Amino acid sequence: MTRSRTTTCTAFAGTKQIASGDLPQVALQAKAVLDRDKWAQVLIFDDITSNLIEVDFRGTPEDLLRQFAERAPEIMPPSETGTPDGDPRRPGRPRLGVVAREVTLLPRHWEWLASQPGGASVALRKLVEQARLANRGIDHRRRAQESAYRFLSAMAGNEPGFEEAIRALFGGKQECFGEMTESWPDDVRDHARKLAAAAFAEPHPRGPSARGQV
16 A cells, blocks of 8 residues: 655746645646746745656646656555565564665674674664764754755856855855845745755754764
8 A cells, every 4th residue: 555745845937936835736836837838937846855846747737636646655554464565464573674785894893793782783773873863953954955055056056146155055154145145036035045044053963972982
């Protein structure tokens, strides 16, 4: 069984924002613009990543909605009687979503991991989780920078002060970023500032510090 992921997004026609919200409704509004003007330059951005979302606008509005209904990017959680791949559940340990991949370490690292309670796999998972929590704020800011950069590159590459705005974005200079974007088209400027806001937030590491570093 599958389900659709709810994607929130924002659509622009040229430099004017025309819609924002759930993808199917935004796509319908974008299609209405294109039906009125087939030469309109419409772009739809994912609100989290600023990746461009491709939509097939051919056909009727019903065809467009059917296109989204047929998309199934996420797998429903397994039922009590089945596994993620649909096979009947077998006796023994559950899969727990563990993925096996190769890890290359020095001998002393393997020796240390093997001496930890639960063995190497448990120790590695604990270390990764501790690092993930400790760097949550830094990772959040980096993702915000990358998202804002994608949008700026697509929508403001020819605007005055673009390069200075990019340097300010990655340099943590919010005031300079505001100055460089002030003369941009209103909707582009406002969306860029909204995306960049998290990039200028001071990261606050959270979670316990990792111990027993190797």
